[in-house]
Amino acid sequence: MNIKGVNLGNWLVLEKWMSPALFEGTTAEDEYYLPTQLSPEAYEARIKIHRSEYITERDFVTIKSMGMESVRIPVPYFIFGDRKPFIGCIEELDKAFNWAEKYGLTILIDLHTVPLSQNGFDNGGISGVCKWAQNPDEVEFALSVLERLAKRYGNRKGLFGIQPLNEPITENMWETMDIQNRYAPADQEMAKGSAPITMKFLRQFYLDAYDRISAYMPKDKYVVIHDGFELMEWKDFMQEEKYSNVILDTHQYLMVAEARGCSQTIEGYLKYIREELEPQITEMEKYFPVICGEWCLFNSLACGCDTKGGQSVLNGVEGSRQESFSPEKKKEIYEALAKAQLELWEKGSGYYYWSYKLLTDTVNTPGWIGWDSWDLGRCYDFGWFPADKGGC
Amino acid sequence: MNIKGVNLGNWLVLEKWMSPALFEGTTAEDEYYLPTQLSPEAYEARIKIHRSEYITERDFVTIKSMGMESVRIPVPYFIFGDRKPFIGCIEELDKAFNWAEKYGLTILIDLHTVPLSQNGFDNGGISGVCKWAQNPDEVEFALSVLERLAKRYGNRKGLFGIQPLNEPITENMWETMDIQNRYAPADQEMAKGSAPITMKFLRQFYLDAYDRISAYMPKDKYVVIHDGFELMEWKDFMQEEKYSNVILDTHQYLMVAEARGCSQTIEGYLKYIREELEPQITEMEKYFPVICGEWCLFNSLACGCDTKGGQSVLNGVEGSRQESFSPEKKKEIYEALAKAQLELWEKGSGYYYWSYKLLTDTVNTPGWIGWDSWDLGRCYDFGWFPADKGGC
Numbered sequence: 001m002n003i004k005g006v007n008l009g010n011w012l013v014l015e016k017w018m019s020p021a022l023f024e025g026t027t028a029e030d031e032y033y034l035p036t037q038l039s040p041e042a043y044e045a046r047i048k049i050h051r052s053e054y055i056t057e058r059d060f061v062t063i064k065s066m067g068m069e070s071v072r073i074p075v076p077y078f079i080f081g082d083r084k085p086f087i088g089c090i091e092e093l094d095k096a097f098n099w100a101e102k103y104g105l106t107i108l109i110d111l112h113t114v115p116l117s118q119n120g121f122d123n124g125g126i127s128g129v130c131k132w133a134q135n136p137d138e139v140e141f142a143l144s145v146l147e148r149l150a151k152r153y154g155n156r157k158g159l160f161g162i163q164p165l166n167e168p169i170t171e172n173m174w175e176t177m178d179i180q181n182r183y184a185p186a187d188q189e190m191a192k193g194s195a196p197i198t199m200k201f202l203r204q205f206y207l208d209a210y211d212r213i214s215a216y217m218p219k220d221k222y223v224v225i226h227d228g229f230e231l232m233e234w235k236d237f238m239q240e241e242k243y244s245n246v247i248l249d250t251h252q253y254l255m256v257a258e259a260r261g262c263s264q265t266i267e268g269y270l271k272y273i274r275e276e277l278e279p280q281i282t283e284m285e286k287y288f289p290v291i292c293g294e295w296c297l298f299n300s301l302a303c304g305c306d307t308k309g310g311q312s313v314l315n316g317v318e319g320s321r322q323e324s325f326s327p328e329k330k331k332e333i334y335e336a337l338a339k340a341q342l343e344l345w346e347k348g349s350g351y352y353y354w355s356y357k358l359l360t361d362t363v364n365t366p367g368w369i370g371w372d373s374w375d376l377g378r379c380y381d382f383g384w385f386p387a388d389k390g391g392c
Numbered sequence: 393m394n395i396k397g398v399n400l401g402n403w404l405v406l407e408k409w410m411s412p413a414l415f416e417g418t419t420a421e422d423e424y425y426l427p428t429q430l431s432p433e434a435y436e437a438r439i440k441i442h443r444s445e446y447i448t449e450r451d452f453v454t455i456k457s458m459g460m461e462s463v464r465i466p467v468p469y470f471i472f473g474d475r476k477p478f479i480g481c482i483e484e485l486d487k488a489f490n491w492a493e494k495y496g497l498t499i500l501i502d503l504h505t506v507p508l509s510q511n512g513f514d515n516g517g518i519s520g521v522c523k524w525a526q527n528p529d530e531v532e533f534a535l536s537v538l539e540r541l542a543k544r545y546g547n548r549k550g551l552f553g554i555q556p557l558n559e560p561i562t563e564n565m566w567e568t569m570d571i572q573n574r575y576a577p578a579d580q581e582m583a584k585g586s587a588p589i590t591m592k593f594l595r596q597f598y599l600d601a602y603d604r605i606s607a608y609m610p611k612d613k614y615v616v617i618h619d620g621f622e623l624m625e626w627k628d629f630m631q632e633e634k635y636s637n638v639i640l641d642t643h644q645y646l647m648v649a650e651a652r653g654c655s656q657t658i659e660g661y662l663k664y665i666r667e668e669l670e671p672q673i674t675e676m677e678k679y680f681p682v683i684c685g686e687w688c689l690f691n692s693l694a695c696g697c698d699t700k701g702g703q704s705v706l707n708g709v710e711g712s713r714q715e716s717f718s719p720e721k722k723k724e725i726y727e728a729l730a731k732a733q734l735e736l737w738e739k740g741s742g743y744y745y746w747s748y749k750l751l752t753d754t755v756n757t758p759g760w761i762g763w764d765s766w767d768l769g770r771c772y773d774f775g776w777f778p779a780d781k782g783g784c
Contacts, residue, residue, distance in 0.1 A: 042433050044434075046441050049441040053445045064773070359450070382453065383457075
């Protein structure tokens with residue numbers, strides 16, 4: 001198994017930096033606060049038009065033509081429409097399955113948010129809060145969502161698998177990302193008691209999720225578990241035959257390497273990829289198929305400034321206002337990083353790029369030079385990402 | 393001069409069939425009636441999100457990578473925001489100029505609608521009504537919009553030219569399209585007195601528009617006049633040296649050929665293109681640079697049913713519910729028609745495909761099989777349209 005895919009980020013789970021117009025006129029930093037600052041009518045109109053336009057049939061055609069085989073679709077915990085005021089989006093996922101099957105792609109369903117959050121990231125749904133794991137009712141709710149997803153799509157040809165939880169944060173990453181400073185909570189009271197998730201909790205959750213999902217999903221579909229940012233800690237987990245359809249997912253961004261001191265040069269990045277990442281992935285591949293479910297070409301070097309671990313003007317870090325490199329030089333940087341990373345994911349069991357599309361405007365909004373590298377469509381069209389025309 | 397380009401249809405001027413979600417929950421068939429059936433808040437939210445997501449920087453990157461040189465942007469008469477309840481969109485056009493200039497594309501600004509309409513098409517803004525030319529105040533208003541556009545963009549590097557009016561309808565096409573039956577007016581009273589535009593009026597309008605635009609636009613930019621669906625009637629018009637920067641624009645759709653009896657076979661279409669269209673275009677090229685400002689690969693043959701001149705389920709014509717041909721056979725049809733048409737436009741002075749993008753869902757909505765051929769992005773990704781990677 002070696003999968004080539006791309007994430008459909010910001011379609012059903014919002015991230016402000018990827019489509020700022022959705023948040024215009026509000027001070028909301030995340031999806032949780034958006035409906036608190038808009039009338040129900042305006043909220044619904046924004047969300048519905050966004051969902052109907054951001055990803056459509058034509059994108060599945062494009063993704064197939066890029067040579068991709070699969071899409072990872074982040075979904076929110078309110079996908080079934082049972083958590084007001086949020087609006088469900090199961091119909092959108094239904095449509096996506098029909099598109100995927102028509103054009104020969106598969107879907108990895110990724111539960112990207114849970115109530116009270118599993119990481120405190122803005123993309124976890126509510127910045128600076130991480131209390132889900134402490135709340136048994138909400139843990140059960142997440143399991144029930146997974147169960148319903150498995151029931152609905154378990155036997156679909158277009159299903160690649162289900163990922164029970166995106167990026168549950170454990171202690172080391174909690175500190176690296178300095179969560180409650182980088183993602184300041186809007187409501188200090190609600191954030192109080194937030195803490196990283198323990199490995200012990202996470203293991204039990206994955207065991208439970210596996211059983212709940214497997215009741216409705218045949219063995220030729222995958223259960224994909226995120227490593228909790230501790231790639232090497234899973235050697236003794238789910239090694240029994242029963243779990244033969246489990247994939248280990250690790251997210252590897254160069255900006256995190258930068259935050260840990262990787263030098264911001266082509267050589268620095270390549271050294272990191274080859275000398276730090278590669279041994280870990282090849283080692284873990286002995287225990288699980290290992291995919292890199294999120295990565296991209298973004299790096300501070302091509303931005304022309306230190307982004308302090310991938311922080312943008314939204315985090316108060318001023319970006320570059322003009323290009324620091326010629327288009328040729330940028331291409332050289334990105335091509336080298338694409339090649340090295342793709343080679344590594346090939347040694348594992350494949351990848352999903354983050355992300356297929358973002359609306360970030362590097363021309364009309366100051367400080368965003370270099371952020372277009374998060375957008376696979378643009379990387380592909382610029383020639384930064386190697387073309388592998390699959391054809392439809 | 394030989395221009396390769398594509399229309400950014402349905403971005404700033406709406407067409408229901410190209411993004412049905414914008415019209416959901418209303419009975420509006422056109423842009424005019426949309427705000428009458430939505431609250432101001434919901435209307436604004438839908439329009440703003442649509443504009444911010446439908447066309448963005450990344451689309452300019454894609455268009456450039458397809459080898460295109462120019463985009464034709466349909467704009468509404470209310471672009472400056474002075475015709476309530478419609479919402480202006482000059483900021484969107486400003487952004488487009490910045491994107492175009494960054495990525496080496498040019499823009500043809502196309503005034504696509506005028507108050508009370510110049511053609512009665514849904515895409516003229518108000519179905520079944522065609523009374524603009526009878527109203528001198530509104531004729532003057534259109535001229536003032538053109539003047540303001542020339543003033544704002546006349547000296548921009550990214551400006552290709554300005555088209556004073558899209559598809560003013562004259563007598564023959566008025567009858568061929570059977571306007572008031574095909575595009576039934578919502579308000580019979582308002583539609584009363586609608587009539588095709590006379591060639592005499594149109595000529596005078598173009599002369600006036602030329603002078604008003606030229607006051608603010610240097611001679612190296614073009615004034616593009618639509619032929620009013622009478623390609624051969626312009627031999628004695630604007631032949632003086634003064635008008636050396638005028639381009640004649642003709643729109644040529646195979647569905648119109650079908651409505652006039654062209655046989656729905658590859659041979660029939662090729663015969664029409666080579667024996668009927670080609671002599672006209674090469675003849676008129678003696679008088680003006682002639683571009684085909686709208687055309688596409690859409691045809692009834694590939695749809696698998698007679699669309700009666702390009703009518704869809706929205707016009708009450710049932711389309712195909714499943715594919716009639718294999719992907720290989722469809723590709724063969726479209727490739728042949730692309731080749732023949734592109735060869736012809738090359739003998740003229742170039743083309744703009746209609747359109748770059750549409751959201752029509754051929755998988756989840758019955759009856760739309762074959763309508764994806766209006767979408768250059770999909771045609772390109774399917775390999776129906778010849779790839780000519782320009783690179784960015």
